[in-house]
Amino acid sequence: xxxxxxxxxxxxxxxxxxxxxxxxxxxxxxxxxxxxxxxxxxxxxxxxxxxxxxxxxxxxxxxxxxxxxxxxxxxxxxxxxxxxxxxxxxxxxxxxxxxxxxxxx
Numbered sequence: 255x256x257x258x259x260x261x262x263x264x265x266x267x268x269x270x271x272x273x274x275x276x277x278x279x280x281x282x283x284x285x286x287x288x289x290x291x292x293x294x295x296x297x298x299x300x301x302x303x304x305x306x307x308x309x310x311x312x313x314x315x316x317x318x319x320x321x322x323x324x325x326x327x328x329x330x331x332x333x334x335x336x337x338x339x340x341x342x343x344x345x346x347x348x349x350x351x352x353x354x355x356x357x358x359x
Contacts, residue, residue, distance in 0.1 A: 303344075304343065305345055306341075306343075310331075310343050310348065324351075332347060
């Protein structure tokens with residue numbers, strides 16, 4: 255025991271706890287950064303993803319004629335034409351259309 259009344263064992267335990275707390279804080283900060291990086295990667299991958307007509311219909315829960323109307327008459331969705339009748343749709347464009355279609359009540 256020293257003159258403060260704390261044993262060497264207690265001092266070591268307190269120092270060890272402090273080291274563990276510092277490590278825990280560092281690990282926690284790294285996890286937050288990793289989560290953000292994963293979210294950013296998923297967002298970028300999601301935005302560049304191309305959807306087929308069937309996937310778009312399923313996503314919007316609309317029939318093929320209704321989606322065709324959004325494409326040709328309303329001009330709400332712009333398709334990417336790969337082959338003659340083979341269309342794809344950018345997920346980011348679809349997300350933007352959905353976001354813009356909300357009306358304030």
